[in-house]
Amino acid sequence: MSASGPLLHRRQLGGLAAGALAAGALPAKAADASTFVNGWALPANLDPHQIFDVPMQALMLNAYDTLYRYEGDPPKIVPWLAESHTVSDDGLQWEFKLRSGLKFHDGSPLTSEEVVYSFRRVLALALAPAGAFLKVLKPENVTAPDPLLVRFKLETSYAPFFAAIPSICIVNPRVIKANEKDGDWGKTWLASNGAGSGAYRIIPTGYRPLEYLDLEINDGHFLGWADNPKPVRKIAYRPTKESSTRVLALLNGSLDCTDNALPADQVDPINASKIAQVVKDTIMRTYIIRMNNTKPPFNNLNARLCFAHAFNYSGFINEVLNGYATRDPYPMPDNLWGIPTDAKGYDYDLKKAKEYMAKAIAEGAPMKRPIEIHVQTENEQSVQGAQLFQADLAQLGINLKVVGDTWPNLTSSAAKPDSTPDMWVHWVSTYFVDPENWVGQMYDSQFHGTWKASAYYKNDAVDALLRKARGLVKQEDRAPLYQEAIRKIMADSPDIWIYNSISLMGINKRVKGRRFCTVGQGSEVRWLTLDG
């Protein structure tokens, strides 16, 4: 199935209309000066121990607290509920000292017991947020030696443990246990309610899944509000499904911000308006074309190098994305530690691609067989990248078929090398800020069977380097190992690494004080004030 579409998409139609209206639209009855109307997508449900994605990160930052938190740009992990931590020399024992006087939204105390309950709940549910912990942490090894001290004893030394700590929200066991059913850890109840201690509290009656959510300020938040004397009092999440509606709502003032995946062609109409502007932030989200290294011709190095030189990187970034991305030739974000900056990536060079193709053919690689690239049909950029690639490969005589697919199908297919497509397109977002999130889980062969490792790349030297780096605690010891591993991975060219994302978010000019961090992508509301 070739991916194709109408000449004018709904979004483009809306974009044109928005452009025409940008100057003349009547403002809608604006939200009051204390309500921030947030156009971000909502997570699938409200339980931070069940869901772990960017919309959930945004909710977590506002409604929940964690032991440590990422703040700033570039992101720095800072103490939050914990005031400090220690780690044993062998990297097996971690201790976190809590602040005193912490309280949940219902006024009950937040101590180490509640932290222990939260981690045990995450491990018991064993859903997405547990991924970083399941292999190294047993529930009984999370303990509370005293009310302000939490101790973790790991099975093996695992440095990304600390990087993943900000992904676990501390929840209030008292309200959850009261709503448990059949030992479900309050899973059904917390999916529609809040049990946190964060800067804002969830209003359960103001929630309908994926449609709207209201939060009100927690005046008693442990951090206080001295640093923001005029904070937002209420957050009204009103996610919009259609880009055209989203932009119109921003332009008539009924939304204070869009999500941060604004299509590039909407930037100019918004910037031309009097009411809103677009903010651009470099985030850690890489765009990759995967190659199934077990299937010919991709099991041949020269074939892979041919494909790596046949993608028009700058054409895609500058023409299709209007320059709203940065070329990233590495298998992880170029703004993360562990990058070997001396390593050179691949350029668009069809002459070189032809040379590699000739070598591959001489080695018996079936370069002329029809090759499929699977795209996420609902995601325009995924289709556009594949179509551009198709045009360039056609010049080499390579027949690339663009196949429409969906994310769940693709991740399911990636469970086995035989069912994994020849090529497919996806992004890797920041689940935690550590090279483990990218190269560690993408190119260590122990992760084969997961969508992140769907290249099925295998290099014993790389495996050894990544495993060693994972077992060390200090960043300065780990960085050279990742650099070395990445050099080897790049030499083997198992995938095509294209760009690191720039997020584009439309925001009302009345919103001031925004702070950006790639984790949560600038969604933390506690710093904001609203003019007027």
Place this chain on the structure above:
Amino acid sequence: MLRFVLRRTALVLPSLLGLLLVTFLLIHAVPSDPAAALAGDAATPEQIARLRHQYGFDRPIFEQFLLYLDKVAHLDFGESAFSHRPVTLDIAQRLPATLELTFCALALSVFVGVPLGVMAALNHNAWPDYLLRIFSVLGIAMAAFWVAIMLQLLFSMQLGWLPLRGELSSTMAQPPRATGFLVVDCLIAGRWDAFADALRHLALPAVTLALGGLATIVRFTRAGVLDTLQQDFVFYERAMGYRWLRLVWIFVLRNSVTATVTQIGLLFGGLIAGGVVVEAIFDWPGIGSYTVQAILTGDRQVMLAVTLLVGTVYAAVNILVDLVHGLLDPRLMEQG
């Protein structure tokens, strides 16, 4: 009449079972892994395998179907892989919004479409007829998403008369939910401010959704009335001096709307399906966007439940249409 209803209902049950079986098989033919969807993006293969076993996805397909049927018989539609919430709860929260919008659009289509159709027939080949024919062709031809955006641009952005999206303003507190139908709940709670706000939010999506159906009803009513006007009883009554308008609006219309009523039954299904686009553009919190989300995320339990639900509602409306036919023409009821 009760016998009639019971017989129709008995015929519906095997149809719904067939619908469920076909949907179940089709969904399972797609190579997605529901356990992977349940586990989430960051899950390990071990987590996925555990969930596959826990939810019985590793059992033979007919065993899975029988288990599912057993659950459905107890009104348990399972857990959404996407929201991790009971599907029954999700649907119960969303269905009223879709029904509210659909009934509103249907009412607009019928109460505006039928009089316009009669007007077109009474002015056959005169300018009102031409105008309504152009309108009905446009109404059917124009894509709902285009109409929606145009209405948003005119009434929300340029004139500022109506809200752009959603079912209630973000600054308006939700009324306590008794029935799930927002407009009704506002009335029950005596929240007149929220009632007016909800009606204003309902206007644009309802008009967008109604337009295609309205055009169809105009055409069917016009054709039916034109046909009836040629019948002998009309000439006879006119000759007897019966009041013309009374004759048209009661006797001619009653004899003309059989096809229109059938069309209304069919339209209902079309409105629910068409509502997917309208709900997405206006951010209407119904089952349309929920269904699209389920398809994109491979959420099998939701797809099955929504298919069964829409099938049931569609069957119920068709039984209702048959009943109305029987009331309009009692001979049909006698024939069964």
